[in-house]
Amino acid sequence: MGRYILRRLLQMIPVVIGATFLIYAMNFALPGDPVAALGGERPLPEEQQQQIRDRYNLDDPLPIQYAKYMGNVVQGDLGESLAVRRGSDVSDIIADTWPVTARLAIVAFAFEIVIGIGAGVVAALRRGSFLDNLVRGSTILIVSIPIFVIGLVAQIVFGVRLGWFPVAGTGDGWISYIMPGFVLAAISLAYLSRITRNSLMENLRADYVRTATAKGMTRRRVVGRHALRNSLIPVVTFLAFDLGTLLSGTIVTEGIFNLNGIGGVAFDAIRQQDGTVVVGIVTMFVLIYVFANLAVDILYAALDPRIRYD
Amino acid sequence: MQSRLSGHLRWLLLVAALALVVAACAPEDDPEEDPDDDVEVDDDPDEDEPDEDEPDEEEDPDEEEDPDDEAEAPDGGEFSMYLCEPERLLSQESSEVCGSQVLDVLFTGLVAYDPETSEVVEGGMASSIESDDNVDWTIEIEEGWEFHNGEEVTADNYVDAWNWMADPENEMGNASFLATAGFEGYQEVADGEADEMAGVEVVDDYTIEVSLVEPFGPFELLIGYTGFHPLPDEFYDMEATEFEEAPIGNGPYMMDGEWERGQRIMLERFDDYGGEPANAQAVEMRIYDDVGTAYLDFEAGELDIHDGVPPESRTQALEEYGDRAFDNEVSSYDYLGFPTFVEPFDDPDLRKAISLAIDRESIIDVIFEGARTPATSALPPILPAHRDGACDYCEHDPERAQELYEGTDGIDGTLELYFNSGAGHEEWMESVSLQLEDTLGIDDIEFNSLEFAEYLELHDAQEVEGPYRLGWVTVYPSPQYSMELYLEDSPSNYAGYDDPEFNDLMAEANATEPEEADEIYQEAEDILLEDLPIAPLWYGLDTVVHSERVDNVIANTRTFIEVADVEVVE
Numbered sequence: 001m002g003r004y005i006l007r008r009l010l011q012m013i014p015v016v017i018g019a020t021f022l023i024y025a026m027n028f029a030l031p032g033d034p035v036a037a038l039g040g041e042r043p044l045p046e047e048q049q050q051q052i053r054d055r056y057n058l059d060d061p062l063p064i065q066y067a068k069y070m071g072n073v074v075q076g077d078l079g080e081s082l083a084v085r086r087g088s089d090v091s092d093i094i095a096d097t098w099p100v101t102a103r104l105a106i107v108a109f110a111f112e113i114v115i116g117i118g119a120g121v122v123a124a125l126r127r128g129s130f131l132d133n134l135v136r137g138s139t140i141l142i143v144s145i146p147i148f149v150i151g152l153v154a155q156i157v158f159g160v161r162l163g164w165f166p167v168a169g170t171g172d173g174w175i176s177y178i179m180p181g182f183v184l185a186a187i188s189l190a191y192l193s194r195i196t197r198n199s200l201m202e203n204l205r206a207d208y209v210r211t212a213t214a215k216g217m218t219r220r221r222v223v224g225r226h227a228l229r230n231s232l233i234p235v236v237t238f239l240a241f242d243l244g245t246l247l248s249g250t251i252v253t254e255g256i257f258n259l260n261g262i263g264g265v266a267f268d269a270i271r272q273q274d275g276t277v278v279v280g281i282v283t284m285f286v287l288i289y290v291f292a293n294l295a296v297d298i299l300y301a302a303l304d305p306r307i308r309y310d
Numbered sequence: 311m312q313s314r315l316s317g318h319l320r321w322l323l324l325v326a327a328l329a330l331v332v333a334a335c336a337p338e339d340d341p342e343e344d345p346d347d348d349v350e351v352d353d354d355p356d357e358d359e360p361d362e363d364e365p366d367e368e369e370d371p372d373e374e375e376d377p378d379d380e381a382e383a384p385d386g387g388e389f390s391m392y393l394c395e396p397e398r399l400l401s402q403e404s405s406e407v408c409g410s411q412v413l414d415v416l417f418t419g420l421v422a423y424d425p426e427t428s429e430v431v432e433g434g435m436a437s438s439i440e441s442d443d444n445v446d447w448t449i450e451i452e453e454g455w456e457f458h459n460g461e462e463v464t465a466d467n468y469v470d471a472w473n474w475m476a477d478p479e480n481e482m483g484n485a486s487f488l489a490t491a492g493f494e495g496y497q498e499v500a501d502g503e504a505d506e507m508a509g510v511e512v513v514d515d516y517t518i519e520v521s522l523v524e525p526f527g528p529f530e531l532l533i534g535y536t537g538f539h540p541l542p543d544e545f546y547d548m549e550a551t552e553f554e555e556a557p558i559g560n561g562p563y564m565m566d567g568e569w570e571r572g573q574r575i576m577l578e579r580f581d582d583y584g585g586e587p588a589n590a591q592a593v594e595m596r597i598y599d600d601v602g603t604a605y606l607d608f609e610a611g612e613l614d615i616h617d618g619v620p621p622e623s624r625t626q627a628l629e630e631y632g633d634r635a636f637d638n639e640v641s642s643y644d645y646l647g648f649p650t651f652v653e654p655f656d657d658p659d660l661r662k663a664i665s666l667a668i669d670r671e672s673i674i675d676v677i678f679e680g681a682r683t684p685a686t687s688a689l690p691p692i693l694p695a696h697r698d699g700a701c702d703y704c705e706h707d708p709e710r711a712q713e714l715y716e717g718t719d720g721i722d723g724t725l726e727l728y729f730n731s732g733a734g735h736e737e738w739m740e741s742v743s744l745q746l747e748d749t750l751g752i753d754d755i756e757f758n759s760l761e762f763a764e765y766l767e768l769h770d771a772q773e774v775e776g777p778y779r780l781g782w783v784t785v786y787p788s789p790q791y792s793m794e795l796y797l798e799d800s801p802s803n804y805a806g807y808d809d810p811e812f813n814d815l816m817a818e819a820n821a822t823e824p825e826e827a828d829e830i831y832q833e834a835e836d837i838l839l840e841d842l843p844i845a846p847l848w849y850g851l852d853t854v855v856h857s858e859r860v861d862n863v864i865a866n867t868r869t870f871i872e873v874a875d876v877e878v879v880e
Binding site: 030031032033034036037038039040041042043044045046047048050051052055085086087088096097100155156159160163166167168169170254255256257258259260264271272273 | 397398403405406478479481482483485486489500501502549550551571572573596597598599600603604606607609610612732760761762763764765766767770780781782795801802
């Protein structure tokens with residue numbers, strides 16, 4: 001197992017390098033001049049513009065620009081922002097915004113695990129009951145509503161009218177993250193409960209469950225130890241990729257709830273063609289996904305003894 | 311993982327691992343997190359007590375302050391206000407409203423403006439700004455002003471800041487204003503031939519002499535602009551980006567803690583302020599990404615002043631909050647420009663026909679919920695020189711439009727319309743295209759919406775082939791600034807307009823005493839509106855609401871709330 005993990009970690013290096021180059025090249029290929037847009041309708045003086053182009057190597061051909069950039073990255077310098085926060089280090093920008101996104105992701109993730117899996121298990125065990133129909137109906141409803149509508153309704157009902165939660169911002173610590181976390185989790189939660197339900201129902205019909213029951217095991221032990229554990233494989237797969245999505249920031253939710261997370265910065269950076277920021281943040285997203293992927297594979301082995309990696 | 315852990319233990323480990331991650335990212339209990347912690351206010355600002363006897367909400371900027379409001383008074387209350395996220399907090403760089411709103415509170419420049427009439431009033435640091443010929447200017451500054459760190463503000467603080475801004479090495483955007491005014495020696499500094507501007511001289515601690523390359527009458531109006539703020543000596547000992555985290559100014563409020571990006575900027579009254587002391591003891595500027603979210607916060611009682619009520623809530627706000635809501639005229643201005651350098655847009659009649667075909671009123675009513683003022687001139691209503699109806703071709707007159715259009719070659723093939731994407735211009739552009747189709751029968755219309763960086767590059771390369779949307783904000787209240795973008799040599803002249811008579815009149819007005827200059831600017835405006843290289847569309851209107859906790863809320867023409875004037879009523 002240890003050797004397997006090491007091999008996987010080594011495989012990440014070319015992936016990350018390839019990703020940075022691709023993103024860099026794509027940003028380079030975008031039409032438009034980020035420096036021209038800095039002053040808005042009243043451009044910066046020509047001399048200032050040239051100075052900026054020189055300092056960010058914008059006049060160099062792509063390979064040279066990229067080489068200079070990577071040369072700094074190797075030394076731990078992710079470069080400076082050009083437009084989003086001109087003059088600030090990209091590492092500072094990430095350090096400022098990433099914790100907000102991470103907290104939001106954790107709260108959303110907790111909602112998903114507790115409510116999503118819980119509802120799925122209940123629905124599967126009480127097939128056709130009122131509860132089952134409730135879960136199935138409400139999940140269909142949630143999936144079909146756009147997230148910003150859910151967000152706005154939650155804000156108006158729980159924030160403005162009832163005053164239970166702050167409307168926006170992060171001024172109240174963890175409390176601030178409950179509503180946005182729930183809204184962010186809503187859609188995934190709906191999917192997750194359906195995946196759990198279907199997977200568990202399928203496994204409950206499997207031979208080994210009949211065998212276990214016949215051996216006189218308690219229902220709880222049959223479901224918890226055998227059926228549920230085997231049903232979790234698709235659930236874990238979904239969760240891991242969803243965590244990647246959550247951690248890479250969700251622009252819509254962050255926007256609605258005025259959370260200064262990494263999603264919004266990435267969005268602005270792409271719009272303003274702030275190359276160093278885009279590459280820095282997106283590379284981080286790539287890393288998160290690759291790690292999430294690895295975590296899933298390791299979890300498979302933990303969940304299903306038949307899966308071996310060495 | 312060869313050893314098979316028991317199931318329960320494994321889950322326990324997983325939960326423990328998750329708990330660790332949670333703990334690692336938990337928000338620290340920073341005292342800064344809680345704005346009520348470090349501000350000494352007697353009354354709880356979260357208390358939303360309806361005030362029975364509301365004073366009459368008349369915005370009267372000339373209202374005399376109560377003399378018994380001593381600077382030593384420990385109290386003055388605290389209020390919160392809306393702020394959009396600043397790009398920078400550096401006066402020499404900031405040209406956008408979000409940053410300037412903060413900087414104009416942290417700093418006091420040489421000149422203050424009347425929030426209503428835009429005229430120069432008491433309150434700036436200059437005691438006099440004189441010139442006999444509009445070329446050589448002498449600025450006297452008041453003695454005894456201090457920066458928030460205790461340094462005295464002297465002539466050097468101004469001159470050094472201007473020279474620092476002029477140096478291209480520092481990449482400061484507001485250096486363009488040194489070029490606008492024509493500071494002698496600016497070009498040499500820009501070209502790297504000199505370290506300091508030859509035309510700026512410190513005579514003594516309180517006197518500055520500035521020589522310009524050409525007469526420039528609006529000098530006094532310009533010199534109060536954000537870009538000309540002084541900098542303390544301490545500024546030069548650190549990186550500009552470091553200074554920005556908590557700028558040290560000479561204004562009525564000072565930073566309390568650092569700029570918490572995306573969240574808030576806390577301000578505290580500066581008790582050694584050289585001018586009229588501010589009313590409130592502390593101000594929380596809350597940063598929002600979205601005006602709608604801020605409005606919900608206002609409705610929830612979390613925000614005292616919101617000066618960016620979204621258009622869709624404007625009608626409701628004005629009805630519901632009565633005299634606690636008002637519209638503020640601002641100088642932002644949208645226009646439809648024409649690429650006068652390509653056919654058929656070199657024909658003024660075609661430009662006029664298009665302008666006359668646009669029904670500004672109905673677009674404003676339907677799309678902006680009334681939150682704009684139709685533009686009937688090139689000079690915004692906030693200027694004393696503004697004349698209502700100066701433009702003969704800015705009304706909606708389909709018949710005249712058709713008549714004019716028939717006399718031209720018309721649009722051959724596709725009419726291309728241009729605007730920058732993601733800024734809410736799609737809807738009204740759609741309306742404009744429908745009106746052009748209805749009135750002029752142009753049915754082959756194509757939209758080109760581009761991100762701003764790409765959009766401006768297209769303009770710079772003069773590759774725009776049809777009417778385009780752009781805007782202009784008059785940042786210092788002079789007709790010269792409102793119309794500088796139509797000058798032949800202006801980098802913002804995307805229409806490619808070049809009229810010698812217009813250029814001459816502008817130069818003549820710049821060389822004239824401000825009192826007589828307005829008339830000449832208006833003559834220049836007449837030429838512009840007769841040629842119509844751009845079709846003025848509308849001026850901005852900001853809707854402001856405030857809670858019952860605050861009073862005397864005044865907004866100026868740059869959309870800023872006059873923070874120091876706000877009174878907390880409790």
